Amino acid sequence: MRERSTRPFQAVRDELAKSRDFRSAQSIHEAIRTAGASVGLATVYRALQTLVDAGTADVLRTDAGEAVYRACGPSHHHHLVCRSCGRAVEVQGAAVETWADDMGAQHGFADVSHTLELFGICSACQGRPE
Amino acid sequence: MRERSTRPFQAVRDELAKSRDFRSAQSIHEAIRTAGASVGLATVYRALQTLVDAGTADVLRTDAGEAVYRACGPSHHHHLVCRSCGRAVEVQGAAVETWADDMGAQHGFADVSHTLELFGICSACQGRPE
DNA sequence: GTCACTGCAAACATTTTGCATGCTA
């Protein structure tokens, strides 16, 4: 695999790194275009997929079935996401990891993994309408 | 809202109740048709949506972005799902609920909810290829 | 010069919606 030093690929990476929030592929595409660069939507999807495969980005699905992405380290963690502004905080919880393993063992399940996301209203958004 | 005593609606409800596993809308539709009844796919989606709104069914998204449904009680719980056969077990964990609340409080988030699913290989599927 | 990356457009899969008809109460 050649180094991803191309402009479109970096544009996606930069756009993702620019904010700590979960972004949809479409909004990233739009942001890059608005910034003046011309990038294909397919390229955005391909770049995001590459980043996810590399462990550089996290992906999760909204209730609407839309995939949203966020620049993240490769270590295991979860997110606390603001329902209002989209701000996301990385959180870790050994208790949950242990609990998940226990549940698996208790029910005879092997190779247990889990998905976990928290949603709430962040302090900046509380008391603010919308 | 009038009683949902129509045949198509009950067919969906029954099909969902028939197994304790997560099923896609399409597979439910197919199952009902195979069973001899003629039901529209749109109706299956509408019925499932109704069940979810009523709190009678749980819905979650697969990595592929497909929505899967399962008959469930209205009380708060999570699922331990077999990656191989799809069997699902309801699990509860007060520790996790507490942890989630703590995390929210710690980061100044209000009204914290969470999504959590466990995936593994159930005892019946272990040691069995595929 | 080679070959991966890009961009466009078409293909795809899933889910939703419009509307005429059928069935329930």
Place this chain on the structure above:
DNA sequence: TAGCATGCAAAATGTTTGCAGTGAC
């Protein structure tokens, strides 16, 4: 009979893929 539920088909949405052209090394 009145009105919601159904079924079909078309539309909408989000994502992936085929292929020819471009750019990096």
